[in-house]
Amino acid sequence: MKKNRKSKRIFEGMKTCCRELVMPVEEEFQDEEKTGFQSRIYANYFSLYLQATFWIETSTAGLRVMFPFEVPESKFGELYDLFNRLNNLRYVGSLWLDPDAGEISLHTGLYVSGDSLNMRQFKRTLNGLVWRACTFYDLIIRQISEERTAKDRVEEFKALRLNLDDDQNETVTQNENKYLH
């Protein structure tokens, strides 16, 4: 009973955070292990699905962004390479591919201590994950459609970021820092 009250409170906290960040709560789901909902992220020219889940047994709030790409099996190997290299850069979340469904996701999780959600922490994590998903969107789509090694693509991505830092591009750097984690 106590666990149920806790998960309900955390679930409501997660929903409030999403609404405050202008992500509409769509479908809700619940079973013995978890409680959560699906939402949508609208960017400039694309939209992404977001799944927010509270795992009751491990007291973990999970956030998963799903990309709307259909990945041909011939590209799986390149994407495993790309995701490993991007994950190695240590931004928020990890990229992975579901080989059965051919779906790509970026996800992360936070252990929730006590009886309620730290909403500032959750919103920061959500912001960081969304920012990162938007950054990776083009990289992934180009890896699927173009002939280029994952290594070259990530090196170019890293160089671009370094140049921005070298130029002291305050707007970009500060903006990234705000969303990075």
Place this chain on the structure above:
Amino acid sequence: MVINDDVTKKIISDMKTCLESIGLSIAAEEEGDEHVTLYSEIEGNAYTIQLQVTFFSIVEIILLSVTFSLTAPQESMEVLYELSNLVNKLMLTDYVTVCPDSGEIMLHSSIPVTDGSLDKEQFEVSVSRILVNGSFSFRLLCSQVFSELSPQEHFNKFMSENKGMYS
């Protein structure tokens, strides 16, 4: 000490206390302009696990990482990337990477710091979790290097023999 504000000092001090309370001693400490890193080492039978805890004061985040002293051979990289992908699908708070150049196997996670203080319970659980998941992932990835099975087959076999290990 480069970082000398009271908030950062308190967070570093609390991190040390938490690490000690879960039985980890601080092997080394490193300070930069915007970060402080604490290192701890755990000796295994055949390898050493290094835990690295870094607090970045500017962006207010703690990065946790676990590195293993054994490295993967270059010819295994492709299968290890595929296997890492399967592991990362399963884990939420942590994720595994294989360094493409050195072959180092690592696990990472992060904790945003809000309200200028450390959530001790969250920190201790996160450290314990990354160590358990790290040790488990390392066994899985290492055994793949010597296996004839595909990453998916190896993963399925390993998971059926070690039910409920990941958190």
